[in-house]
Amino acid sequence: MAPKLPINISTFSKSQIREWINSFEVILTDCDGVLWLYNNILKNSNVVINRLLEMGKKVYFITNNSTKTRDELVEKAKTMNFNVGMEGMISTAYLAAQYLKQQNFNKKVYIVGSSGISKELDLVGLKHVGVGPDVMNGTIVSLVKEQFKPDPEIGAVIVGFDENFSFPKMMKAASYLNNPSTIFVATNTDERFPMPNFVVPGTGAIVKAIETCAERKAVVMGKPENWLCDIFFKEEIKRDSRKFLMIGDRLNTDILFGKKNNFQTLLVETGVHKIDKVQDIINQINNGDTDLDLANQVPDFYISSLGDLFNNYD
Ligand SMILES: [Mg+2]
Structure with missing residues (x-):
């Protein structure tokens, strides 16, 4: 009906x-x-x-949104006079950290994303790398043979919103995910940000790019x-x-x-x-x-x- x-x-x-x-x-x-x-x-x-x-x-x-920690979101809400505390704030960066904790994960995380994610991982005591620019420098051959040294400690990849998203990041994430035991988490799959006159790619576009070359689907935290x-x-x-x-x-x-x-x-x-x-x-x-x-x-x-x-x- x-x-x-x-x-x-x-x-x-x-x-x-x-x-x-x-x-x-x-x-x-x-x-x-x-x-x-x-x-x-x-x-x-x-x-x-x-x-x-x-x-x-x-x-x-x-x-x-995965770009801010709960602390930062509460701060933002308080400046707008919302009477909300930490217990009332749930973000996908926080969820991703809680998810890994629930899986008893204790290795290192490769992040395609921002400090919103790395700070939430710090709070649950998980090591991580990947936040910040990682630009293409030279050829694919030099990237593969000289620049990228896979870290054997990495046991999970988290993908969130990343303004510095790049070819090297995509290649590194997919290489870690080539190991089937590597956990693959995405914060969310929103296609774009609402903005008049422009299309600002959302996390979903980045997740799809990595899922495509990794030939795997991420576990998605967000709505x-x-x-x-x-x-x-x-x-x-x-x-x-x-x-x-x-x-x-x-x-x-x-x-x-x-x-x-x-x-x-x-x-x-x-x-x-x-x-x-x-x-x-x-x-x-x-x-x-x-x-x-x-x-x-x-x-x-x-x-x-x-x-x-x-x-x-x-
Ligand atoms: Mg909304």
Whole structure:
């Protein structure tokens, strides 16, 4: 059966909005495109989040961004007056470190990524190399024969966002991954960053490049994959998944992640996807596309901006 268009929260009466807000206890919210865009807060999103916290809701900021540590993200949120602490901040760099810890990993990590990842590995006591520029210098022959000396200590490759991504990095990562026992972790697979007039490649483009030449698939930490829930919320979700609300601006990461876990889902239109994209997906389903991931991208609710959530609430 084709899914229905999501309900616009702004059409709720006072009693409906009150009843709806009472229906969830745990909020997982995406950051970029929901709370802020780069370094600019999205209007009133802090007021809404702080009010939900005051009401006793548990709020977790979950971001696919791997370039910052949790500390740095809390710092950023605090400068925008969000009352969030470390316990409410979950990033993919942190998840990658937790994942390796869960696997009892104790070797060294080759990172294609930034200091967001290396600092999180420092915090769990794992050695690493790879952060920073690694430019092509000479020929492929000299790279292979003279410059690259594989480190036998490397037992895992983590791939995240890397502005210094290069041919040597791709070659080194894939060479380490040629050993089937090397763990292959990707922070996320977002295709691009939202930016008007330009296409800024996201981590997904880098992950695909390495997966292609390594001829292997990475274990992906970020939404829509489920490591976050497996590591932190497994028991609570089993008890009552509808007490969870997932808020996001992307259908194929945030909403898909929420629906796969049977959470309530809210699309905000301040980031990547708007309601017309939901309509496109519903049309595709009506035209016979039976891909389950597609049906799971249709949110339950939407609102033009998170800052408007309490507009009709006393
Ligand atoms: Mg987002």
